[in-house]
Amino acid sequence: METRFLILVVRLMIALLVGIALLAGIAVSIGRTFSGTRLTYESDRTGDFELYAYDAEQGLSYNLTHNPGGDTDAAWSPNGEQLAFVSWRDGERQLFLLTISPPSLIKLGTHKVAPGYHPVWSPDGTQIVFEVERGGSIDLYLVDINAPLVQNVNPRALTDEPTDSRFPAWSPDGIEIAFVSWYTGDAEIFTMHPDGTNVINRTANPGWDINPSYSPDGTRIAFFSVRDGGYREVYVMGRDGSNPRRLSVSSAINSGAFWNPPVWSPDSTSIIYPTTLSTGAYMVFVEVNAGHRARLPYTAVIMAPELWLSSGIVFSARQGDQWNIWQTQGNESRRLLVEGRFPVWWR
Numbered sequence: 001m002e003t004r005f006l007i008l009v010v011r012l013m014i015a016l017l018v019g020i021a022l023l024a025g026i027a028v029s030i031g032r033t034f035s036g037t038r039l040t041y042e043s044d045r046t047g048d049f050e051l052y053a054y055d056a057e058q059g060l061s062y063n064l065t066h067n068p069g070g071d072t073d074a075a076w077s078p079n080g081e082q083l084a085f086v087s088w089r090d091g092e093r094q095l096f097l098l099t100i101s102p103p104s105l106i107k108l109g110t111h112k113v114a115p116g117y118h119p120v121w122s123p124d125g126t127q128i129v130f131e132v133e134r135g136g137s138i139d140l141y142l143v144d145i146n147a148p149l150v151q152n153v154n155p156r157a158l159t160d161e162p163t164d165s166r167f168p169a170w171s172p173d174g175i176e177i178a179f180v181s182w183y184t185g186d187a188e189i190f191t192m193h194p195d196g197t198n199v200i201n202r203t204a205n206p207g208w209d210i211n212p213s214y215s216p217d218g219t220r221i222a223f224f225s226v227r228d229g230g231y232r233e234v235y236v237m238g239r240d241g242s243n244p245r246r247l248s249v250s251s252a253i254n255s256g257a258f259w260n261p262p263v264w265s266p267d268s269t270s271i272i273y274p275t276t277l278s279t280g281a282y283m284v285f286v287e288v289n290a291g292h293r294a295r296l297p298y299t300a301v302i303m304a305p306e307l308w309l310s311s312g313i314v315f316s317a318r319q320g321d322q323w324n325i326w327q328t329q330g331n332e333s334r335r336l337l338v339e340g341r342f343p344v345w346w347r
Helices: 002-033
Strands: 038-043 051-056 060-063 071-076 082-087 094-101 104-107 125-135 137-146 164-170 177-181 188-192 209-215 218-224 231-236 272-278 280-288 293-295 302-307 310-320 322-329 332-338 339-347
Touching: 002 280, 038 322, 038 332, 051 071, 071 339, 125 164, 137 164, 177 209, 188 209, 188 332, 209 280, 218 272, 231 272, 280 302, 280 310, 302 339, 310 339, 322 339
Parallel strands: none
Antiparallel strands: 038 051, 038 339, 051 060, 071 082, 082 094, 094 104, 125 137, 164 177, 177 188, 209 218, 218 231, 272 280, 280 293, 302 310, 310 322, 322 332
């Protein structure tokens, strides 16, 4: 019995040392090698999903997770030092935090994370909002990464309804969180304080309203709705729900990747959003004030615009069974990565 116990202890110590060495290697490689514009993406090229860092200028990738359990849904902290992501390495989807330097990896509680959306950081990089499956519904939880992890205290529930609360978006000033809830009978966009108080319905419309997205200047919220005519359209309103205005006009049934909210330009003047018609999936560009619309010249089975950088729009596109990551350059698109999807900006 003692021999078996010692063998087990030795194996655990070896695994721990290997893990520390891998994390240290990540910190050194990224710190010394990755000097250009950085993205993180996910790929199953090794047989299971892993998260990769990518230097767009040098064309270099580095596996960040190195685990046989799937790792997805990445989100970088505002300072670029910590990566929140979802992994089922322990048997079900749970939230993890990878710190680059000094290297560390911890699990942020034991809650079962809902599929299909990434964790969302507070603008000051101290808190994360994420979706949790419990009791047949989905609720929003908040974890303070600088506080001890205590059951029912940190992380803690922000919503507690017998229906879903999903798609959180943190306002750029950190004052409020926008989210979608079905507890009134249809999908509505609400806002609340980061402690879960002061919940206000900002849409109050019988048509579904979903996928809130704050403008970078924090003055407006873009979202999707079917309130006019039953087609999925993109709208914009003041962050307090005032002056809702439709920006798109559809003449056919359309859809889009449900996890993708409208994406704002860095100067808060324009929006890009995905749409899927019988002829394929597209990205549509619209100027918020002028109302000018244009379809980008690229067609796929599924289109997922993710980032709007000064250098162009970065998007995922699936053609057949293959996901690729592309970037627009003027009226053209160039492929950044093969077998990659869902890029996130590493600030």
